[in-house]
Structure formats: C-alpha cells, structure tokens
Amino acid sequence: MDAAVAFSDADAAALYDLLNPWDAKRFPSDAFYDELVMAAGSVLDVGCGTGAMLHLARERGHPGRLVGLDPDRAALARARRRADIEWVESTAAAARWNAAFDLATMTSHAFQCLVTDAELRASLAAVHTALRNGGRFAFEMRHPQARAWEDWNPSKATDIVDAGGRTLRVWHETESVTGDVVTFTGTTAAADGTVLRVDRTSLRFLDVALLDAFLVDAGFGIEARYGTWDGGPVTGTSQEIITIARRR
Structure with a gap:
C-alpha cells in the first residue's frame, strides 16, 4: 500500500487537530499562552502548525496583527481557513521581520525541533530581530530530567x-x-x-544552563522561568522548562 495515498499530509494535519485540540479550559498550557497572546498588541507564532491558537485569539476579539509561521504546507492549509490572520510558509531561521511584534511564541514543544547549534542560533537571531525592543518570546521545552x-x-x-x-x-x-x-x-x-x-x-532536550546561554548570546534576558503551567518554579522533578525571554 502506498502510504502517501493511504494517508496524506492533509490527513495528518487534520488528525493532529483531533489529537491536540487547543482548549484553555482543559489544558493549562493553552491557557498560559492564551493570556499572553490576548495581552499583546501583535503576535508572531513560530511553528504555528494548523493555527489553532491564533484562530481562537481572533475569535475572542484580538484586534491586532497575528502572524503564523510554519514550514509545513499541509498544516498551513488548515490554518488558512481563517483569512484574517497572516500565514507564512517558512522556517524560524528564515524569518525576515524587523521590530514588528510585541510577542513571539513557540508552543507545543516546537522549540525542541531546533536541533543543531546553527539552527538554534539562526532561529533565535531571527526571532530577536522580529521583536520590538522589550518584546517577549514565550516557549516551553520538556525538561530532560x-x-x-x-x-x-x-x-x-x-x-x-x-x-x-x-x-x-x-x-x-x-x-x-x-x-x-x-x-x-x-x-x-x-x-x-x-x-x-x-x-x-x-x-533536542537542552538543560537550563545551555538554553540560557543560547538565549543570552542571541540578545535575550530571562524575564520568567517556570516548571509548571500554574507558575511553579523549576525543581528537581519538573517536567517542563517554560520560559519568557525579553529582547534587550
């Protein structure tokens, strides 16, 4: 059986939405990002996938600029069901905005897809440039421990x-x-x-020290760091490393 015919990229994108619904009432991680997005005047969602987070923000009345960035064409095809949001097919490293956003996000552990040092540095540099002075970059990683x-x-x-x-x-x-x-x-x-x-x-499963070294080298300061979605600290048993970094 031809896997491409049996289960297409479009099928996979639709299945992703079924397996990973964006629902702030059920998932504290979604509530965490929803609050940040609704408080920001302009948002760049890096690795936006099918666009569920930005869809909901617009439905809730977000009045500002919302942009979703992802290299996955099939995922973006689903995202583009809303035409009142900008959708860009590209990688983080190839982003070319300059001081255009108050907030950048990478949800659903997308940051961990930046595997090599070169990918990390190029992507962080592009996100840093895309943010206005004082703009924030929010993302999470699974804690390697x-x-x-x-x-x-x-x-x-x-x-x-x-x-x-x-x-x-x-x-x-x-x-x-x-x-x-x-x-x-x-x-x-x-x-x-x-x-x-x-x-x-x-x-890539970075530890806190190495993660912060990459962020500082890219021109970010660490504004907040959590180990749980309700704002608890990173401890010896944390499953997440949740970061809000600010462009210096």
Whole structure:
C-alpha cells in the first residue's frame, strides 16, 4: 500500500487537530499562552502548525496583527481557513521581520525541533530581530530530567476516529538517544493494524544552563522561568522548562 495515498499530509494535519485540540479550559498550557497572546498588541507564532491558537485569539476579539509561521504546507492549509490572520510558509531561521511584534511564541514543544547549534542560533537571531525592543518570546521545552522519551512506545498508543470515520491507532516510538538529541517515529495505522504512515522526528532536550546561554548570546534576558503551567518554579522533578525571554 502506498502510504502517501493511504494517508496524506492533509490527513495528518487534520488528525493532529483531533489529537491536540487547543482548549484553555482543559489544558493549562493553552491557557498560559492564551493570556499572553490576548495581552499583546501583535503576535508572531513560530511553528504555528494548523493555527489553532491564533484562530481562537481572533475569535475572542484580538484586534491586532497575528502572524503564523510554519514550514509545513499541509498544516498551513488548515490554518488558512481563517483569512484574517497572516500565514507564512517558512522556517524560524528564515524569518525576515524587523521590530514588528510585541510577542513571539513557540508552543507545543516546537522549540525542541531546533536541533543543531546553527539552527538554534539562526532561529533565535531571527526571532530577536522580529521583536520590538522589550518584546517577549514565550516557549516551553520538556525538561530532560523527566526523560519523556522513555514513554514513547507502542504500549502508549491512542485510538481515534478521524473526520472521515476511519478508526486509527497512533503511537510514538523512540529510535535513538544521542547526547541531548532524541530521534523517534510517529506511526499511524488502520484499525486492522495496516501501517498508513510513519514520520521520523528529532528533538533536542537542552538543560537550563545551555538554553540560557543560547538565549543570552542571541540578545535575550530571562524575564520568567517556570516548571509548571500554574507558575511553579523549576525543581528537581519538573517536567517542563517554560520560559519568557525579553529582547534587550
């Protein structure tokens, strides 16, 4: 079976929305970002995916400039269902705005997709340039001490019915851990076990010290740092590293 025909990029983008609905009432992480976005006059969402966060901001009456940036064409096709938001197909490093935004965000652990030192430096430089003086950059990473990748295996599979009525099974499986980079696969299968699609992704798990070194080198100061979505500190048991950095 041709996986590209059986389960297209558009199918994968639609499934993402089903598996990861943006809902501030259910998810404290979404509430955290919603508050920041609604308080900012202009927002750049880096790695916006299907655009759910910005969609909701506009629905709630955000009057300012909202821009979503992502290299995934299929995800942006879903994002573009709202035409009152700007959507740009590009990577963070290739962003070319200059002092245009009060707030930049990277939600859903998208920051960890910046795997190499060169990607990190180029992306942080572009975000820094896109922000106005004093502008803020909010994002989160999984804390490496929580070793989240150890739970990425087929026993944690999720069953879901997609918009077309198909019953699907989705799971992640860790392939390798090399230094602070974890490579894993995401598999989508039909109800009978037929594999429809396999995607491979690498994520970087930076510790706090190295993360902050990259931020400072890029011209950011650390305004706030949390280990929980309700504002708790980073501790020896934190699962998240939540950062609000400010352009100096």
